[in-house]
Amino acid sequence: AQSVTQLGSHVSVSEGALVLLRCNYSSSVPPYLFWYVQYPNQGLQLLLKYTSAATLVKGINGFEAEFKKSETSFHLTKPSAHMSDAAEYFCAVRESGGSNYKLTFGKGTLLTVNP
Amino acid sequence: NAGVTQTPKFQVLKTGQSMTLQCAQDMNHEYMSWYRQDPGMGLRLIHYSVGAGITDQGEVPNGYNVSRSTTEDFPLRLLSAAPSQTSVYFCASSPGGGLSPLHFGNGTRLTVT
Numbered sequence: 001a002q003s004v005t006q007l008g009s010h011v012s013v014s015e016g017a018l019v020l021l022r023c024n025y026s027s028s029v030p031p032y033l034f035w036y037v038q039y040p041n042q043g044l045q046l047l048l049k050y051t052s053a054a055t056l057v058k059g060i061n062g063f064e065a066e067f068k069k070s071e072t073s074f075h076l077t078k079p080s081a082h083m084s085d086a087a088e089y090f091c092a093v094r095e096s097g098g099s100n101y102k103l104t105f106g107k108g109t110l111l112t113v114n115p
Numbered sequence: 116n117a118g119v120t121q122t123p124k125f126q127v128l129k130t131g132q133s134m135t136l137q138c139a140q141d142m143n144h145e146y147m148s149w150y151r152q153d154p155g156m157g158l159r160l161i162h163y164s165v166g167a168g169i170t171d172q173g174e175v176p177n178g179y180n181v182s183r184s185t186t187e188d189f190p191l192r193l194l195s196a197a198p199s200q201t202s203v204y205f206c207a208s209s210p211g212g213g214l215s216p217l218h219f220g221n222g223t224r225l226t227v228t
Contacts, residue, residue, distance in 0.1 A: 009155065032214055043119075043205060043219035044158075051214060090157060094212065101146045101165055101212040102173070107157035 002031055004093045006106035014114050019063075019078040021109045023091030026072065032094040033074045034103070035065055039087045047089070050074060061085070086113045117141050121206050121220035128196040128227045136191040136223050138206030146209045147189040148217070151175065151202040158205065164189055196227045 007022040025031060033050040048059025055067045061084075065076045076089060091106040122137045140147065148163035160173030164183040178200060180192040189208075193200060203224050207217040 034216060043221045044207075044217075045219070046216040049214060049216060092217075096213075101209070102148070102160060102163060103207075103217055104160070105150075105158040107155060 002027055002093045002095050002104050004091050004104060004106040006091050006109050008109055009107065010110045010112065012112040012114060013081045015083055016080050019081045019085065019111065021076040021089050021111065023074045023076065023106060024072055025074065025093050027095070029096055030067070030069055031096050033067065034092040035059065035063070035076050036090045036092060037087050038090065044090065047076070081113045083113050083115065086111055119206055119208055119218050119220035121223050123223060124221070126223060126225050128193070128225065130196060130198060130227060132196050134193050134196065136204055138189045138191065138220060139187050140208040140218070141187065142208065142210070142218065143186060144208035144210050144218070145186070146211060147183065148173070148207050149179070149181065149189070149191045150205045150207065152205060153202050161191065198227045201225060201227045
């Protein structure tokens with residue numbers, strides 16, 4: 001079964017600093033990969049998804065993620081953090097091929113942005 | 116377009132009581148699923164459905180039942196609530212698999228005393 005590991009349950013950055021949230025998946029066949037964001041007391045919203053058209057994927061709110069097959073990684077970055085980026089971020093994976101629907105989530109990384 | 120609607124938003128139950136969490140979507144999505152979210156555990160899949168009349172178990176199905184009589188609705192039933200079921204529950208749907216993202220409801224916060 002697919003699994004996904006998010007390194008660091010809590011990341012704290014200063015406003016304007018680089019944001020780097022790590023995600024590694026466990027599969028020899030690249031799965032479908034997603035990043036979601038959850039603001040306090042809300043459901044999850046899609047930030048971006050890997051489509052295989054390009055290894056660098058741009059999402060909403062200035063976030064982007066780079067797919068690296070050799071490292072089985074899909075890390076999320078943003079060049080300059082904003083206070084409004086404070087939220088919990090989840091990496092998710094869906095097996096490729098066939099009629100696979102299930103999405104498996106990592107345990108999440110809580111991003112704190114300090115003024 | 117309401118998307119995925121969950122009711123109620125909050126619920127308190129006593130141990131042993133039963134209840135149904137409601138989920139409805141108006142996007143004609145074939146896939147629907149229920150997750151529970153607990154601190155430090157991420158989201159764990161409880162049950163899912165790939166169409167009306169078809170359901171299957173996820174990672175943590177014990178203590179929960181589901182049914183899918185229509186495309187729109189996917190209720191989650193707690194048969195005999197236990198304190199371990201205190202959690203935030205999310206319903207999510209998608210038009211299919213592959214690259215189709217999940218659309219989430221706003222969640223139901225359940226406390227079992």
